[in-house]
Amino acid sequence: MNNPELRAQTARLRDILLSEKDLLLTGRAREAADLLPVKMEAMQDIEAFLENREPNFLPVEHRADMEQIVRLSKENSAHFEAIRNGLRHAIDRLESMHGSAYVGSYAQNGSKIPFTEVTGQFRRKA
DSSP states (O other), X not given: XXXXXXXXXXXXXXXXXXXXXXXXXXXXXXXXXXXXXXXXHHHHHHHHHXXXXXXXXXXXXXXXXHHHHHHHHHHHHHHHHHHHHHXXXXXXXXXXXXXXXXXXXXXTTSOEEEGGGOOSOOOOOO
């Protein structure tokens, strides 16, 4: 891979990351996750090119491309993390909802019995 090919590969990865960001910001995390194989392939192509090179080998314009890729990757990672946290909180809320539900029965003192404290069998009355 020569410099123009590297430029094309970095542009390809940048476009994938921009698509991923758009999908994440519009709430389509599943579609964003589907981009992972294509993204990994593009990253591996770039890594293979850079593998045996000197650190100062890249021209300045390629360094700017790489910096943009790193920035986009970090942003997308933060978006994925926010989605994961949102899902975790939604699950926690759903789990806590049944804990405060009542079974429609009452204790001997007349208070409602929470669903989490239900024991025994209950019969339906007609």
